[in-house]
Amino acid sequence: MAGTDTDPAARHAEASQDLAGLEAGLDALDTVQTGRTPLREVLLRKVLPPVTAVVLVLVVWQVLVWAEVAPDYKLPAPSAVWDEVSEAWLQGTLLDYIWTSVSRGLLGFLLALVIGTPLGLLVARVRFVRAAIGPILSGLQSLPSVAWVPPAVIWLGLNDRMMYAVILLGAVPSIANGLVAGVDQIPPLYLRAGRTLGATGLRGARHIVMPAALPGYLAGLKQGWAFSWRSLMAAEIIASSPDLGIGLGQLLENGRNNSSMAQVFLAILLILVVGIAVDLLVFSPLERRVLRGRGLLVSR
């Protein structure tokens, strides 16, 4: 190398040039290639299997009806349930049923979110609070929220407030526990790195703890929604009253009272569809986005 007899500044400049080229090469070799899967493949892998499953269930159902395994007041034909759907649609009541329940469920869920989030943060970060109510909070998760319906009716009467109380008692523990689990799983390294950057106290909670706990928190929200929806249905089935309006739970109960199995099936179907729709349209995309952004989702 002739570099030894040139001046140091020139040597540094030359070395720096070399280095830039070397580094660009290394970066290019090491970079992970990512691409998007084509639409056709998405349809084939994600849409085809569930559609096949639904068609299969319908076929089996129809075959059972043709074979007359049960009288039609016990097992209505798919077409009879479909008639119920289109009749309710034509009368304009179908969306009313759904909206009555969904608006209750969503409002209850949002309330649970507002209460459960700070509660979860407190339990996760304050040792005394965790020791005091942590076990109760996880215990409450295993208590079926139907159990809250009778006391809620006695305390609050047959009204919307009672519905919300039951939803909250079901969903708040799930949301809080999800957040606690999320916070517990934060790698200590992130907290140390945050502290060296000056993120302590509330700033630490906002910039480090909450985003780091987001995957666990989302799982808690998802479960919280499932619990909200289930508690609400239990409350609507048990506590029906003319001034409450007809939600999906009441629809089911009315079907039973009218001995209309097609209506009962319709109600069950709608409850299921709403549950699946909220999961597919809200939580799954949210969860996928968060996990993919962090490189935690392995796409095959």
Added chain:
Amino acid sequence: MATATAEAAEDTGAAAPAARVAHVSKSFPSPGASGGDQLVLDDITLDVAPGEFVTLLGASGCGKSTLLNLVAGLDRPSAGTISTDGRPALMFQEHALFPWLTAGQNIELALRLRGVAKPERRPEAERLLDLVRLRGAHGKRVHELSGGMRQRVALARALAQDSRLLLMDEPFAALDAITRDVLHDELTRIWRETGLSVLFVTHNVREAVRLAQRVVLLSSRPGRIAREWTVGIPQPRRLEDSAVAELSAEITEELRREIRRHGRH
């Protein structure tokens, strides 16, 4: 001795050291049921001058990471005092980048926590990415970057704190040899350009000699300063340089002697 320090202070224009560690000891509660404390660091005194590059070298169990945590303010010494010029920046062996942010956003968060106004953050982050030669990586997710690129983003994020002192805890230990070699050059270049003081912890003798102006060898259990070397070899150095190899051999011999002491009782 007192006159010697006074002279040294005059030499450096009476500037305060970037870090001053004075008679620091640290003990942790013993893990056994026997009780009593385990002494990890024993009477460490060490100054890092402004713009100086110091490596702390030692075998496992010498408490070098503990010392770095103390200087970083993540833990308190049991005895002695530590003063630094502002809050030091710290780089870990793992990149410790936040995976919910992009490379650029990681740097911008550091700027934000430092109090930089919003309109200035983006250009400043771009400048720092440029400094570590990652122009155009602003929108990249952490998992899309290679190990070497992640450590460079982590370095840029540490630089975003605008501290006078950069603490590095074996930051290149998990990288492959080629990448590590490149990052040695990179770190040397950035250190020269920024005039930062660096305190760099490693167990790799050649890495220590390759980078530092001064190598400080710690003994193990408890950690004490065993010996110091001033490295006069001009930069840019290469790992293969004979002068680097010679000094590395000498330090390795000393390190082995330190380690052997522990096998004898």
